[in-house]
Amino acid sequence: MPADPVKSLAAALAASAGAELELERPGEVEYGDYATNVALQLAGARRRPPREIAAEIAEAAAALDMVERADVAGPGFVNLYLRDDWFASALGEILEEGDAYGGRGAERAERVQVEMVSANPTGPILVSHARNGAYGDSVARLFELAGHSVAREYYYNDSGGQMDRFRASVEAVRRGEEPPEDGYQGAYVRDLAALKGDPVPLMLKEMEGTLERFRIHFDTWRRQSELEDRLPELLPRLDTYEKEGALWARSSAYGDEEDRVLLRSGDGSPTYRAADVPYLVDKLERGFDRAIYVLGADHHGTRNWYAAVARMLGYDPDRIEVLIYQPVHLTRGGEQTKMSKRRGDVVFLDEFMDEIGVDAARWYLVNRGPDQAIDIDVDLAAERSQKNPVYYVQYAHARIAGILRNAPDNADNSLLLAGPDPRRRRLSPLLPRAPRARERAGGIQARPLPRNASGDRTLPRPCRRRGT
RNA sequence: GCGCCCGUAGCUCAGUGGACAGAGCGGCGGACUUCUAAUCCGCGGGUCGGAGGUUCGAAUCCUCCCGGGCGCACCA
Numbered sequence: 071m072p073a074d075p076v077k078s079l080a081a082a083l084a085a086s087a088g089a090e091l092e093l094e095r096p097g098e099v100e101y102g103d104y105a106t107n108v109a110l111q112l113a114g115a116r117r118r119p120p121r122e123i124a125a126e127i128a129e130a131a132a133a134l135d136m137v138e139r140a141d142v143a144g145p146g147f148v149n150l151y152l153r154d155d156w157f158a159s160a161l162g163e164i165l166e167e168g169d170a171y172g173g174r175g176a177e178r179a180e181r182v183q184v185e186m187v188s189a190n191p192t193g194p195i196l197v198s199h200a201r202n203g204a205y206g207d208s209v210a211r212l213f214e215l216a217g218h219s220v221a222r223e224y225y226y227n228d229s230g231g232q233m234d235r236f237r238a239s240v241e242a243v244r245r246g247e248e249p250p251e252d253g254y255q256g257a258y259v260r261d262l263a264a265l266k267g268d269p270v271p272l273m274l275k276e277m278e279g280t281l282e283r284f285r286i287h288f289d290t291w292r293r294q295s296e297l298e299d300r301l302p303e304l305l306p307r308l309d310t311y312e313k314e315g316a317l318w319a320r321s322s323a324y325g326d327e328e329d330r331v332l333l334r335s336g337d338g339s340p341t342y343r344a345a346d347v348p349y350l351v352d353k354l355e356r357g358f359d360r361a362i363y364v365l366g367a368d369h370h371g372t373r374n375w376y377a378a379v380a381r382m383l384g385y386d387p388d389r390i391e392v393l394i395y396q397p398v399h400l401t402r403g404g405e406q407t408k409m410s411k412r413r414g415d416v417v418f419l420d421e422f423m424d425e426i427g428v429d430a431a432r433w434y435l436v437n438r439g440p441d442q443a444i445d446i447d448v449d450l451a452a453e454r455s456q457k458n459p460v461y462y463v464q465y466a467h468a469r470i471a472g473i474l475r476n477a478p479d480n481a482d483n484s485l486l487l488a489g490p491d492p493r494r495r496r497l498s499p500l501l502p503r504a505p506r507a508r509e510r511a512g513g514i515q516a517r518p519l520p521r522n523a524s525g526d527r528t529l530p531r532p533c534r535r536r537g538t
Numbered sequence: 539g540c541g542c543c544c545g546u547a548g549c550u551c552a553g554u555g556g557a558c559a560g561a562g563c564g565g566c567g568g569a570c571u572u573c574u575a576a577u578c579c580g581c582g583g584g585u586c587g588g589a590g591g592u593u594c595g596a597a598u599c600c601u602c603c604c605g606g607g608c609g610c611a612c613c614a
Binding site for chain 2: 094096101105107110113114120143144145146147190227230231232233314315316317318327328330331332333334335336339341342343366367368369370371372373394396397437438440441442443445447450454455457458459461462464465
């Protein structure tokens with residue numbers, strides 16, 4: 071049973087109020103340690119003035135031994151002032167739990183896979199990819215905290231048009247020529263040309279190093295071409311048809327916006343979408359209860375495709391979850407930097423970490439919600455001054471570390487509340503709030519889904535909100 | 539045209555139904571005049587893009603409109 075003192079308090083109150091209720095922390099100190107608006111919510115249903123209901127709840131609350139005082143305020147809020155010894159025992163529970171405090175809320179531990187970054191090995195990891203990783207890895211950590219087991223996977227393409235252009239660019243330099251016009255021009259192409267062998271594994275090795283430095287460790291790396299080998303056995307299980315010489319998946323009948331080409335009309339070679347099919351089967355057959363895709367907003371058009379494939383193959387589409395995040399824009403010297411990998415005109419994650427450090431880099435990328443486009447002023451981010459918000463975070467961390475360093479092991483919890491400084495007392499109600507903060511953070515962003523032809527919203531449900 | 543995301547203070551953004559809408563930076567006014575300090579204190583600042591609607595109560599939910607980003611490939 072996870073320690074959640076506030077929940078127990080809410081439950082005790084709910085019993086006396088005769089209704090479920092949530093405790094919130096009021097914005098103002100004088101409104102007490104916690105407050106509830108149940109009376110306001112109940113007023114309509116019970117056809118009684120909210121303040122009257124609030125008065126009854128307050129009276130019942132005041133009878134509880136942890137409650138010092140309960141007031142009715144405003145239109146019908148109940149403000150609670152709690153006894154210091156309640157906080158002392160709450161703090162005791164928190165200390166007992168240690169790092170696990172607030173975690174392990176999952177009703178059933180699941181095996182979840184988070185597939186993230188998955189940038190093709192045609193160049194170093196960029197800051198834009200790093201947002202994918204920072205987001206995905208944070209979600210993964212939240213799942214772990216909740217008691218699930220998480221595997222982080224990287225999926226990359228090692229064949230196809232982009233890869234051909236990439237290899238051709240390296241080969242050209244090796245022959246002493248310039249890379250082709252539509253090839254990759256960055257300086258790293260020259261570095262790779264100086265080495266022997268297929269540049270793809272070399273590139274991947276470097277990318278892995280960058281990601282490790284960014285503190286993301288991938289458990290597995292999945293190659294597109296090996297997945298494609300399973301295509302022949304899987305294609306007959308799909309709902310497909312031929313049109314204009316190509317093989318199409320009838321995905322629009324399964325919640326997708328449109329049908330997708332699986333095999334090209336020319337040489338019958340598989341498209342990138344085709345490889346998604348064996349990959350999805352692979353994920354689900356490997357025993358993951360849940361497969362999470364982390365995709366940039368430029369891929370949101372394919373959001374419903376994955377669930378459509380799952381349906382076609384008879385899997386529960388709720389096992390697929392697609393997380394979308396908005397792009398990152400970088401400015402440097404007041405100018406927006408371009409993000410074209412082919413032209414080599416980009417900010418690499420390694421440079422970014424060199425300039426601002428790993429902590430600051432992760433912090434910047436995860437500090438905004440996924441729905442928010444991020445603008446990062448690289449000059450400001452690298453600046454060691456009070457203009458740079460990251461130093462506030464670091465300073466707070468340093469101060470906390472200092473407190474822990476100086477704190478005796480056998481500290482008396484009650485002293486946290488008793489000291490002469492009233493600010494301690496004001497801080498205390500924050501601590502038991504942590505489980506709720508984590509619950510909120512663990513809920514995956516849901517998004518309204520497009521209606522299908524019949525105006526029904528229920529069929530495609532690849533994304534949904536869920537607690538952990 | 540259709541779909542998704544966004545539009546809150548000069549700037550970057552918190553705030554997904556409640557008690558007077560917040561923070562950092564910048565700005566303005568003071569203090570300190572300092573041997574590698576995140577210098578300190580104070581102040582001003584918003585029709586919450588617009589219009590309707592739901593509600594006892596809306597920045598928050600619904601509808602429409604305006605503005606910005608992204609997508610709608612036999613590219614990945």
